Amino acid sequence: MVVDDDVDIRETIQDLLEVRGYQVLGAGDGAAAMAQLKQGARPRVILLDLMMPGLSGEEFRNQQLADPALAKIPVVLLSGARGVDEAAQKLHVASLPKPVELSELMDTVNRYCRD
Numbered sequence: 677m678v679v680d681d682d683v684d685i686r687e688t689i690q691d692l693l694e695v696r697g698y699q700v701l702g703a704g705d706g707a708a709a710m711a712q713l714k715q716g717a718r719p720r721v722i723l724l725d726l727m728m729p730g731l732s733g734e735e736f737r738n739q740q741l742a743d744p745a746l747a748k749i750p751v752v753l754l755s756g757a758r759g760v761d762e763a764a765q766k767l768h769v770a771s772l773p774k775p776v777e778l779s780e781l782m783d784t785v786n787r788y789c790r791d
Contacts, residue, residue, distance in 0.1 A: 677701040677719035679709040679736065680754070681728040685774070689723065689754075692778065693785060706731030710739055713746050721788035723772075726755035726763055737767045750788050754781075 678693075680686040681704050690700045701717055703709035705728045722740075726733040733753060740746045753764045756774035764771035772780060 677703065677709060677712070677717065677722045678754075679703045679706060679722060679728075679733070680725040681705055682725070685725075689781070692781070696782065698785065698789065705729060706733060706736030706739075710736060713740070713743075713749075719749060721785060722749055722751045723754045723785075724751050724769075726753050726757045726760060734763065734767060737769065752784055752788075 678686050678689045678700060680689070683704070686702050686704065690702050693700045701712055701719060703712060707730050709722070710731065724733045724736060733755070737751060740749065740751070751767070751769040753760055753767070753769055753771040754774060754776060755771070757763070760771050760773060770784070772784060
């Protein structure tokens with residue numbers, strides 16, 4: 677799942693992953709992503725932007741951790757925000773800086789999505 681309010685970034689990442697054989701869900705903010713999860717979506721990893729209008733990445737993660745059915749889904753912060761590494765530590769998630777290198781993105785996704 678790719679959660680990012682920037683349509684271009686979200687669609688580009690989705691396209692890159694789909695071309696490599698992954699099924700990818702997309703959401704424009706934390707609320708839309710949470711709604712998909714509440715409806716039963718169970719991605720192997722969530723690539724999560726930190727700074728989004730509405731439900732931010734941090735707020736999304738806090739809600740996710742509060743729900744035992746969702747808490748174990750791995751999250752990787754994908755953000756260009758200053759202090760992303762500190763935020764990742766606080767939220768107990770991995771992080772990748774934007775702009776992300778394609779090889780780094782694929783290595784990360786592959787790590788979580790191996791069968």
